[in-house]
Amino acid sequence: MWVFKKLYDIGKGPLALVLGFGEVTIKRYLDGQVPSLEYSNIMKKALLSPDYFYKKLEENKNKITPASYKKSQEAVSNLQELFVLSDKMRQVIAYLFKGLNEVTPLMLQKLLYLIQGTSYALYDHPIFIDVSQAWVHGPVYPDVYHLFKQFSFNPIDDDRFVLFEELENTLSEEECHVIDLVIHTYGLYSTKVLETITHTQDPWISARKGYEGIIPSHEPIIEENIRNYFQTLHKQYDFSQREGINRYIHNIIM
Structure with a gap:
């Protein structure tokens, strides 16, 4: 969880909504339970690609608070500098x-x-x-x-x-x-x-x-x-x- 927090400035609840997981489901994964292949691939892709995470963030921004959306959006913008x-x-x-x-x-x-x-x-x-x-x-x-x-x-x-x-x-x-x-x-x-x-x-x-x-x-x-x-x-x-x-x-x- 700390990786998502450091990269995208997002908590467990908002992260679950952005990635399309249930909050209970993602808590299990973040606490150590092995995720399904489908969910594992989504989480890995979100970690390795700020563009992919941003796409998910935009798709699901109405599901999280404006404050959570803004913080995560700014974090993604900073990450995208790496890909210059x-x-x-x-x-x-x-x-x-x-x-x-x-x-x-x-x-x-x-x-x-x-x-x-x-x-x-x-x-x-x-x-x-x-x-x-x-x-x-x-x-x-x-x-x-x-x-x-x-x-x-x-x-x-x-x-x-x-x-x-x-x-x-x-x-x-x-x-x-x-x-x-x-x-x-x-x-x-x-x-x-x-x-x-x-x-x-x-x-x-x-x-x-x-x-x-x-x-x-x-x-x-x-x-x-x-x-x-x-x-x-x-x-x-x-x-x-x-x-x-x-x-x-x-x-x-x-």
Whole structure:
């Protein structure tokens, strides 16, 4: 029950009416009784899809109080922000959250960019379709920034990520290998060190031309530049192994 409450700000009674269950029936399920396959599928779909829950909410809004409807409607609107990101981006973020104890928004941005570069280096293609921009403090994926900006410099702790549970299991072995390499190398360093690393890299530097110092920029970082740059690094250091990436990091920060 706590999952529905956290995601949709809705109690047992209103939830039963919205999903089309009897209140006694859903109380049994929420208290641990195994639901029928039909009801189980409805509950699972409602948990994993804010759009589906919103459809049920609209269909049955006259069955609950206006106050309950408004609270739940606002909660659904907040959840739908998550789905601005591509499916693959959400999967990668879910994997990072599972593999690291704490991730701040700034750290997340750097790791996502380095994952993209490492994928180009090893397999000659990106993991996700999202395009980064050359902001003052390094590469930034704008939709990811807006999603987590409320956490500022603090670790991200977001109940909405219950929607991403098991998403990391949809990644390929190749994709997991890339992310694991980044987690166990770059992921060991502070955000400041990661910023220093990305500030030495040509794709970000090239995209920042004409924007000196702290002048804001939303120029895209050209994907072909990322591909060429990281493939050059791979030839020099061998990015298929942690040792190679660690040698590269050491040469940058020492």
